[in-house]
Amino acid sequence: DGGITQSPKYLFRKEGQNVTLSCEQNLNHDAMYWYRQDPGQGLRLIYYSQIVNDFQKGDIAEGYSVSREKKESFPLTVTSAQKNPTAFYLCASSLAGTAYNEQFFGPGTRLTVL
Amino acid sequence: AQSVTQLGSHVSVSEGALVLLRCNYSSSVPPYLFWYVQYPNQGLQLLLKYTSAATLVKGINGFEAEFKKSETSFHLTKPSAHMSDAAEYFCAVSGPSNTGKLIFGQGTTLQVKP
Numbered sequence: 001d002g003g004i005t006q007s008p009k010y011l012f013r014k015e016g017q018n019v020t021l022s023c024e025q026n027l028n029h030d031a032m033y034w035y036r037q038d039p040g041q042g043l044r045l046i047y048y049s050q051i052v053n054d055f056q057k058g059d060i061a062e063g064y065s066v067s068r069e070k071k072e073s074f075p076l077t078v079t080s081a082q083k084n085p086t087a088f089y090l091c092a093s094s095l096a097g098t099a100y101n102e103q104f105f106g107p108g109t110r111l112t113v114l
Numbered sequence: 115a116q117s118v119t120q121l122g123s124h125v126s127v128s129e130g131a132l133v134l135l136r137c138n139y140s141s142s143v144p145p146y147l148f149w150y151v152q153y154p155n156q157g158l159q160l161l162l163k164y165t166s167a168a169t170l171v172k173g174i175n176g177f178e179a180e181f182k183k184s185e186t187s188f189h190l191t192k193p194s195a196h197m198s199d200a201a202e203y204f205c206a207v208s209g210p211s212n213t214g215k216l217i218f219g220q221g222t223t224l225q226v227k228p
Contacts, residue, residue, distance in 0.1 A: 094214050105157035107156055108157050
């Protein structure tokens with residue numbers, strides 16, 4: 001079955017630690033995205049990548065980093081510089097980074113800072 | 115700049131009643147519009163999308179939406195609510211510059227009463 005996988009489903013982090021969230025897709029999509037979801041705030045774009053080895057900052061990139069070394073993988077690192085990282089993180093992909101292509105979403109990772 | 119406003123953060127209907135979830139958009143270019151559904155602790159699933167082919171768009175699970183340019187609206191409807199429709203619904207508009215970015219509304223939580 002084609003789709004997007006995110007791991008882990010739940011992640012607990014101590015303050016001051018970096019953590020990496022995994023996102024893998026086998027849909028052969030060129031574009032991938034990371035969103036952060038907080039209650040009552042909808043989805044906010046962190047980073048996106050339209051092609052391998054290239055990515056751009058979204059609206060709330062501070063305290064986060066990404067890489068896109070392979071087409072199917074787009075890991076997100078939440079660094080210690082992110083002031084309030086507790087949130088639900090969603091990865092998505094689309095066939096191409098164009099306006100009319102819908103995005104397909106993974107099941108999400110819930111990050112809690114202890 | 116593109117933006118989306120979803121009127122009503124919570125909507126409650128009785129089982130069998132009409133579902134109406136409101137979405138208004140702002141876009142400097144002809145928009146592509148999307149409705150997604152999210153069940154608790156899951157990713158988003160596409161319900162339907164508008165890409166200018168037809169103003170009345172039919173989606174999955176009996177939902178449909180009508181694009182009204184004069185009202186800058188894209189409201190989601192379903193004639194008869196089921197208990198399984200209880201979820202959070204997000205309206206989204208394509209972002210600027212044909213990057214594939216989506217701008218999401220704040221979401222509307224639909225409650226279905228027996």
